[in-house]
Amino acid sequence: MQYLPIFTKLDDKPVLVVGGGDVALRKCHAFLKARANVTVVAPEFCDELVSLASEGKLSLIKEYFDTHHVLGMMLIIAATDNEAVNKAVFDAANNQNIFVNVVDDQPKCGFIFPSIVDRNPITIAISSAGTAPVLARRIREKLEALIPHHTGALARLAGDFRDQVKARFKSFSERRQFWERVFDSSVVSKVQVGDQIGAEQQMHDLLSKTLQPEGEVYIVGAGPGDPELLTIKALQLMQQADVVVYDYLVSDEIMELVRRDADLVCVGKKAGHHSVKQEDTNQMLVDFAKQGKKVCRIKGGDPFIYGRGGEEVQILANHDVKYQIVPGITAAAGCSAYAGIPLTHRDHAQAIQFVTGHCKKEGQELDWRGLAQSNQTLAIYMGVIKSPHIQAKLLEHGRAPETPIAIVENGTRKSQRVVRGTLSELAAKIEQHQIKSPALLIIGEVAALHEQLAWFGQTEQVSSFAQPITKVA
Ligand SMILES: C[S@@+](CC[C@H](N)C(=O)[O-])C[C@H]1O[C@@H](n2cnc3c(N)ncnc32)[C@H](O)[C@@H]1O
Numbered sequence: 001m002q003y004l005p006i007f008t009k010l011d012d013k014p015v016l017v018v019g020g021g022d023v024a025l026r027k028c029h030a031f032l033k034a035r036a037n038v039t040v041v042a043p044e045f046c047d048e049l050v051s052l053a054s055e056g057k058l059s060l061i062k063e064y065f066d067t068h069h070v071l072g073m074m075l076i077i078a079a080t081d082n083e084a085v086n087k088a089v090f091d092a093a094n095n096q097n098i099f100v101n102v103v104d105d106q107p108k109c110g111f112i113f114p115s116i117v118d119r120n121p122i123t124i125a126i127s128s129a130g131t132a133p134v135l136a137r138r139i140r141e142k143l144e145a146l147i148p149h150h151t152g153a154l155a156r157l158a159g160d161f162r163d164q165v166k167a168r169f170k171s172f173s174e175r176r177q178f179w180e181r182v183f184d185s186s187v188v189s190k191v192q193v194g195d196q197i198g199a200e201q202q203m204h205d206l207l208s209k210t211l212q213p214e215g216e217v218y219i220v221g222a223g224p225g226d227p228e229l230l231t232i233k234a235l236q237l238m239q240q241a242d243v244v245v246y247d248y249l250v251s252d253e254i255m256e257l258v259r260r261d262a263d264l265v266c267v268g269k270k271a272g273h274h275s276v277k278q279e280d281t282n283q284m285l286v287d288f289a290k291q292g293k294k295v296c297r298i299k300g301g302d303p304f305i306y307g308r309g310g311e312e313v314q315i316l317a318n319h320d321v322k323y324q325i326v327p328g329i330t331a332a333a334g335c336s337a338y339a340g341i342p343l344t345h346r347d348h349a350q351a352i353q354f355v356t357g358h359c360k361k362e363g364q365e366l367d368w369r370g371l372a373q374s375n376q377t378l379a380i381y382m383g384v385i386k387s388p389h390i391q392a393k394l395l396e397h398g399r400a401p402e403t404p405i406a407i408v409e410n411g412t413r414k415s416q417r418v419v420r421g422t423l424s425e426l427a428a429k430i431e432q433h434q435i436k437s438p439a440l441l442i443i444g445e446v447a448a449l450h451e452q453l454a455w456f457g458q459t460e461q462v463s464s465f466a467q468p469i470t471k472v473a
Contacts, residue, residue, distance in 0.1 A: 003112060012037050019103075036075075042080070065085055076098055153196075217324075219313060285312060286319045331438065332379035335411030338416060339411065341442055343446060349375060356382055356383075357383030357390055383441040388427040418454070420447065
């Protein structure tokens with residue numbers, strides 16, 4: 001290890017910054033955040049340093065650097081653009097055994113500023129020991145996405161209850177068990193939604209009696225397949241679940257991201273595969289929650305768009321089971337974006353209709369006349385098997401045979417395929433290219449824009465890629 005990670009308490013401790021420009025200013029802000037007693041030495045200062053000094057937040061010494069400036073300091077930063085001055089600061093600090101950091105000169109750094117994920121009072125510091133700051137920043141970005149913003153509030157709540165917990169539970173192991181129970185309880189979700197009173201109330205409940213853990217169900221939309229399209233909230237809930245109930249539409253890459261030791265239950269839902277009946281899935285969610293488990297019900301796309309999320313939530317509500325609903329990117333949005341097909345466009349489509357090719361009951365026939373109107377886009381879910389019927393009905397009700405169509409199979413996944421054609425060719429194209437589920441049918445003038453807007457301007461009628469449209473300058 002090249003640097004020992006420690007967190008120092010700088011409250012009112014003397015620190016020196018040499019330099020009067022923007023870099024020095026940034027370092028002053030870092031020190032001021034930690035409430036250090038900051039002195040800045042330079043022959044000239046930027047306006048903001050002057051105004052910080054006039055507000056009494058730091059002291060300025062308008063002089064050229066001299067070795068006596070380092071005396072009595074705990075930490076020193078050299079932030080000038082003059083190599084000789086920076087070296088003089090470095091030598092003077094080292095002679096006094098004071099930690100020094102010469103900005104952008106790693107060999108002359110006795111301490112470094114790590115990248116920080118700040119969830120005060122929780123602080124995560126990341127350092128590459130100066131070797132790869134961009135990589136460290138990338139890691140920080142990943143952690144930023146993973147560590148929920150309410151973590152700080154949760155730590156503060158725990159801090160407020162520390163003494164009471166110590167008084168109530170005498171042994172260390174009892175206290176540890178208690179805290180494990182707290183962080184597995186819905187105290188966490190109460191803090192997450194800002195219900196401070198509810199969270200405190202539950203802390204008191206947990207302190208006063210031996211409670212069974214409280215179950216909860218998260219109805220989570222996982223998007224169309226690319227794991228990078230998951231929401232941060234979806235990822236967080238996937239990682240705190242005891243049980244994950246999922247169906248085939250959820251991609252393997254997304255299932256890789258669920259908590260390692262969670263129990264996984266597949267409830268199917270794919271043509272030709274055994275599926276658990278919807279009623280049984282509903283009951284399963286209720287039963288797991290009543291056993292005190294946190295259940296993540298992951299669904300492809302968005303749970304409320306042809307996802308039966310509504311039915312499941314109704315059952316949970318009827319059984320007084322707590323739940324959260326996390327929206328996901330629906331197939332129409334994901335597939336169209338990754339295929340370079342804008343669903344609306346001022347020149348071509350003033351409306352978009354989401355349609356299912358699969359109705360629950362006989363007699364739920366679609367409004368074909370409305371669907372056949374021009375100047376709109378149809379995004380048809382579960383339409384592969386019924387494509388001959390869909391094609392015939394739209395033509396019969398007046399949609400032009402040359403209306404552009406696109407079939408997006410495995411949208412946003414590595415195996416994405418886009419097949420282009422016209423409405424009169426819809427069923428034949430599906431047959432010819434052996435399109436398999438999941439596939440989305442996009443019908444309307446916008447489908448023709450695929451040739452122009454798809455990644456790297458692919459113009460083949462069948463293209464195979466799964467990348468967002470990236471304009472490379
Ligand atoms: C039961 S619906 C679920 C829709 C999902 N709740 C959503 O919001 O995307 C399943 C249908 O969604 C479409 N679909 C879902 N994911 C897809 C993907 N990655 N590529 C193409 N179509 C997809 C297909 O039409 C599939 O038959």
